[in-house]
Amino acid sequence: MIDLSKFITIDKPSTQPVYLQIVNHIISLIKSGVLLPGVKIQPSRDLSKMLNVHRNTVVASYNELHAQGWITVRARKGCFISPTLPDLNPVLLKPDQEKRASYPGHTSFAIDYKLKNELLQQYPSGVSKYVFNEGFPDVRLTPLKELLREYQVIGNRKSARKHLSYSTKEGSLRLREELVKMLRQSRGLNIETDNILITKGAQMAIYLTASLLLKPGDHVIVGEPSYFIVNAMLDRLGARICRVPVDEHGIDVDAVARLCESTPIRMIYVIPHHHHPTTVTLSADRRLKLLDIAAQYKIAVIEDDFDFDIHYENRPTLPMASSDQHGSVIYIGTLTKIFAPTIRLGYVVAPQNFIRLIGQHRVMVDLQGDNLLEEAMAELFVNGAIERHLKKIRSLYKERRDLLCKMLSEQLPGIANFTIPQGGLCLWVTFKGVDTKAISKEALRNGLFIRDGKNHNPPDKDLNAMCIGFASMNPEELREAGQILIDAVLSCMDKG
Amino acid sequence: MIDLSKFITIDKPSTQPVYLQIVNHIISLIKSGVLLPGVKIQPSRDLSKMLNVHRNTVVASYNELHAQGWITVRARKGCFISPTLPDLNPVLLKPDQEKRASYPGHTSFAIDYKLKNELLQQYPSGVSKYVFNEGFPDVRLTPLKELLREYQVIGNRKSARKHLSYSTKEGSLRLREELVKMLRQSRGLNIETDNILITKGAQMAIYLTASLLLKPGDHVIVGEPSYFIVNAMLDRLGARICRVPVDEHGIDVDAVARLCESTPIRMIYVIPHHHHPTTVTLSADRRLKLLDIAAQYKIAVIEDDFDFDIHYENRPTLPMASSDQHGSVIYIGTLTKIFAPTIRLGYVVAPQNFIRLIGQHRVMVDLQGDNLLEEAMAELFVNGAIERHLKKIRSLYKERRDLLCKMLSEQLPGIANFTIPQGGLCLWVTFKGVDTKAISKEALRNGLFIRDGKNHNPPDKDLNAMCIGFASMNPEELREAGQILIDAVLSCMDKG
16 A cells, blocks of 8 residues: 555645645546556545544545545445546547657648738737837726626625526626616717627627628728728728828818718728827717718718727717717727726627627627626626726826826927827827837837837838827836837937 | 715625725715715715714725815815816717617618527526526536636736736637646647637637638538537638538548549538537547548548537547647637536637637637636646546536436337437437427426427428437436426327
8 A cells, every 4th residue: 555645745825725635636646657546545544644634634535536536435445546547548549649749730721811910919028128008008907806806796696607607699788787877878879788799809899890791892991090900800801991091180081971972882990089099089070971971871880989988188079879860880899998908898889780680690709708707897887896997097097198298298399299199098109300110129229118100000101100008107117118218219310 | 065974875784895885975976966066075074973984984985086086175175076077078969969869770781691590509597497408517516616716816916917918819828738738638639839729619719710711602511410500600601511411420421522522622510529419429430531531632620529528438539630640620629618608718729820820810800818717717727626627527417418318218218319428418319200399399388498409400301309408407407307308298299
């Protein structure tokens, strides 16, 4: 009989219960071949003395091992490692298979899809002291503890289990109810719960809408520049992309009207609140005109309103969807920008017939959402945690916006040109007399990673601008990182 | 000055801190117009006495209200409701907008997508005492507490925040490492972490693969019958579906070979372990032959292995992917079937070049996964909770399978025909002499909801079979529900 106690060490401060530690130790002894099938092991009484733990603990371990089939108990003979261990010997299809060196590196079939520029939302870590992203929230402010508390509360309820099985494709009714309340109050959307479908972030909401509506060859209008990941998606879906200039009042609606006269436009993608990446707000008269055009030509308008909640002026402009009398607008929002990127919750707001069809479409893409997360998030709306968080980040991000704007305008007048954004998480800065590629390179040498912004360039045009996210750094970090950027610009000017 | 204490009730046993209760009460008083802008409110000392709470509590409430911008403090004058309240008056695009009766019911643009039969995974609740689903796990067994504990552990770590921001499109490295270990050990897949991408359940894994590879008009082979949601998806993607018979050894591989000779097949979708819905296992010789065909014609094989982990015999057959020398197989698995449907975690295993491309493709669909959930799930692999859970459900589900099989074969010999499945969560039962539609109707009258199985019928063929999930009911429930089903069959036979 092998002395088990020699192989088992108990880690009392561990978060894992002692009985499970014993179970896991014994299983790994079996798997590694130390304990062979049929071998007798110590009675629980002996092992508990040897390990200096309560006997009931070892009894619990043995019960678990027995339930899992690792050990058998024979009356008056004791405990034995099970002679038949189910999982250890799966059937090999071919006897020589284990000799195979490695998994095939390439598919044998052709893939009609080329790897273009990487569409990254992630930034390198560890290569620089600071990173300017293109507009991420500060996840250090995320009310994570509040979210986890709601998980616990739901998990302890008797009704918890019903949130674990298949649920509706439109998402938790409770969260939809809370979103409807919030959208009615803040955005003037006169909607009911059958006007909304919860998705995995705004990205999936846009994808579902575009892939439901577009056939290869369909024409879509976007701003120039516009959100590069959506451009890549439209391209991937086979759409013909028609670019329309964006000025300080948003996209040029007269240019949209002219295009619609000559071309059968299927869809228009706009970001009226704060156009990405240039952060401008679409003016009220252009919004109304765009709605008229959409109704006249029966065009679908995707209104991407990813950062409505993050506004720094007192009176935010309501979305176009709130004035849509004809059912032209598919309104898209998200909680990831206010909460955390990993919390994949976005939504589509649209007339009922569209929501029903997009529901069927989403079943094929991923069946349904994470109901447990949706229920927990609903509680954060109910108890006011979301609203408190919003108030907090609006005030903090405003401070950060103002700090960065002040530094740039004081130290780089005429070189770094921008309009102060009324909301959102980033600044769109056009550089004069210095190339952003050089700035980016010089900044990295001094401990700051910042993209050169060329990813926002339309085909055959260099905007020479950077999208600088100010929200995810606190003032101290922002001052340091901002100074590295400014010094890099000045240093490039000298060299140039 | 309004007496605030008249409007505020403190609920001490609530999970919400008292200071937040006060905050929320005051905010709702402001919103409902009881507290108007500029109005003075009680000093914290007075209010704390009136409410009988500690003064620091009220101070905390006022600080929060101040931080959020609801109140202002004037030196030596006291606290006032803020004269400018940012969120209350959003700008209306048109003055007459609030008169609008309701949101448009229909889109003004055409949608080239018809609502066919509802593709439901959800079952009606409250209409019957029992529900036979088509093979769901028993979520009452889900180790939810263990998962929530891992959330807490991660949430309390200093490094927690890094899991909240944008992460890799392939999913958490830690979870991929654990999946790789598990897949190498249990499935003989000789893979590394760059061979795997984590998705939102197997559904998304299949969707990403199919939508990456297929162009409208491409030919795809599926079994007859096959998983109806995947059939609908292939149809939606514009594929031409070629159906091949399925017998007791799985799909007819000779028929596949003949098809490949005459038709340019792009993809084959198979479920070799337990074909859905008929639960048969693809024989070893057919697997090897199918791999040869795929390599010869350069066809992509989607191997949907959604229930590999749930097997009741000692030696499970390894997946085809483990014998694939040419990189033909895209292997798809899921944790939803063993854990819970709401835990949306699945994965794609494939050669590196395919994983790189599917990663780019998934960025457009939903950017990335829920990193927090992925990290928590990785811990459940590390501490053995997943393996313990698997052992447990295998033993319990086997018992349930045997019970249902015994009841049907004893009480409906020659009427209910089936092969005992070697694994999985359901039984495929073909009925003789009685229509499943009638059975379903009769069962509902006696408190049991069960689908008539017609959703599995290929076009123009009635299989007259039902897919009966046995896993989600305990033996007592299964006995009762099974008896209602059997009685319904017998009653229909009498009437027929």
